[in-house]
Amino acid sequence: MSKSKKDNNTEQQILNAARQVFLEKGLAGARMQDIADKAEINKAMLHYYFKNKDLLFETIFKETAGKLFPHFDKLMDSDLNFFDKIRSIVSSYIEMVSQNPYLPLFVISEMNKNPEIGLKNFFEKQRPGFVKKFKEAIEESINSGLILSINPLHLIINMFSMCAFPFMAKPMLKIITGIEEEQFNILMEQRKVLVAEFIINSIKK
Amino acid sequence: MSKSKKDNNTEQQILNAARQVFLEKGLAGARMQDIADKAEINKAMLHYYFKNKDLLFETIFKETAGKLFPHFDKLMDSDLNFFDKIRSIVSSYIEMVSQNPYLPLFVISEMNKNPEIGLKNFFEKQRPGFVKKFKEAIEESINSGLILSINPLHLIINMFSMCAFPFMAKPMLKIITGIEEEQFNILMEQRKVLVAEFIINSIKK
DNA sequence: AGCTTTGTTAACCATTTGGTTAATTTATGT
DNA sequence: ACATAAATTAACCAAATGGTTAACAAAGCT
DSSP, X not given: OOOSSSXXXXXXXXXXXXXXXHHHHHHHHOOHHHHXXXXXXXXXXXXXXXXXXXXXXXXXXXXXXXXXXXXHHHHHHSSOOHHHHHHHHHHHHHHHHHHSXXXXXXXXXXXHHSTHHHIIIIITSOXXXXXXXXXXXXXXXXXXXXXXXXXHHHHHHHHHHHHHHHHHTHHHHHHHHOOOHHHHHHHHHHHXXXXXXXXXXXXXX | OOOSSSOSHHHHHHHHHHHHHHHHHXXXXXXXXXXXXXXXXXXXXXXXXXXXHHHHHHHHHHHHHHTSSOSHHHHHHSSOOHHHHHHHHHHHHHHHXXXXXXXXXXXXXXXXHSTHHHIIIIITSOOOTHHXXXXXXXXXXXXXXXXXXXXXXXXXXXXXXXXXXXXXTHHHHHHHHOOOHHHHHHHHHHHHHHHHHHHHHHHBO
16 A cells, blocks of 8 residues: 555644644634644644644644534434433533533634634535434324424434534533532533423423 | 714724624634724724734633623512422523524633633623522422422523524534534424423422 | 655744823813 | 823834744655
């Protein structure tokens, strides 16, 4: 095979470093020198591999935004019943965010500060098709009399709100509730089942 | 009477401009020149009135963070029943965020990028005492058999999640759901009652 | 081996940006 | 009216920052 580059190792170091710095500080707050330092390479290498700051950022943003709605498409196609689908999505989503706490705030924050970025990236690639499937599943559950009538969009919004928001607002929540890191983690662990049951409780007939 | 300054009008222009720019771009993304331009004053005036960027930012941040949990203390002391308190808080909170869409994302985002800022500001001033009152109200409602047992913190988190998150994630939601500005506003208007009923539905016995 | 391409570095450059200064204008008190 | 203090401006400055260059080292190819 023979890779064209020594090993594309440098590129990975850059991406890892850039990911850390961008996720933590955002586009405007990130410093190219910081990324270079963290990657333990010369700053010029950043431009050698990724032209400029904006393009490096775009690479990270695309990669990151892509993680935001993982394998939910397949999950919606599974033969789980509606409630178990909700349980499964909630649980795996909170797990994912636990593993990548900066992810939602990063994507949302940068999309707000740079509105065109979302369209430029989300649309060209994988537009979350799972929303349509989820909507259909909700409508079907309503029609079959399983759950109360509700606008599917609200249900979807409620679900993601309760999954993602606590991680974004973590510093604030810690202050206003007075809890510490450890207890915060316990709460988030509980939410993997609690949020789903909270939702189901609210919509089940 | 006799104000010491021409009218402290300039100071207000600066604060208005700074508020706009900081809320939209964040501390790192804001430019002093942009603030000066928007305030229609000379850049030096920013430093004349507010020493430096960090202090100007801190002024705005304090003011903004202070709006985040408004009059809920008093509301908790009112003679409304528990469910009506929830309805009232949800409704007025969503209304407030509708009027200040950037507010939650700004505070949360800056607290994440600059962790010490929260402690420096939240604690010294008004620590939200309403959380304690809300907790007590929840516990009382559980004990009196009005609602199902639930950790008060989760309930509080769920409530604010569903109120604030949609506004923060607006650009993303618009893309993944395919809705436009107008329909988004309709949805948010609906949520003023929908979110409260969703919560009540879930916890009522 | 010898030539070419790819990878890497240190030094440098131009622009942006937060901040300052000194001079000027505007208001205020007496 | 006059002296004093507050407000405002244009020009300037130094540091930070994104980006470039030119020389050099390492791989790959024939």
